[in-house]
Amino acid sequence: xxxxxxxxxxxxxxxxxxxxxxxxxxxxxxxxxxxxxxxxxxxxxxxxxxxxxxxxxxxxxxxxxxxxxxxxxxxxxxxxxxxxxxxxx
Numbered sequence: 001x002x003x004x005x006x007x008x009x010x011x012x013x014x015x016x017x018x019x020x021x022x023x024x025x026x027x028x029x030x031x032x033x034x035x036x037x038x039x040x041x042x043x044x045x046x047x048x049x050x051x052x053x054x055x056x057x058x059x060x061x062x063x064x065x066x067x068x069x070x071x072x073x074x075x076x077x078x079x080x081x082x083x084x085x086x087x088x089x
Contacts, residue, residue: 014020053060065071072078 012019050060054064062073
């Protein structure tokens with residue numbers, strides 16, 4: 001009788017909704033979330049550094065405007081070179 005009670009308690013421990021398997025799944029989910037949080041923390045640090053650089057430096061804002069928006073300076077001349085299309089093809 002004692003063995004049957006022990007086996008039923010073990011089965012409940014391993015296979016119930018609140019048992020050991022759920023604990024393993026939760027530990028795995030926590031580990032995944034911690035890894036995701038670390039990658040997001042690194043991304044946020046890079047974005048914070050970029051914001052500080054943009055607030056403090058005119059050169060960084062100018063470079064960002066040139067690359068992202070295609071802007072040119074007031075004393076600059078923009079030349080666009082268009083390749084010749086060969087109609088003989």
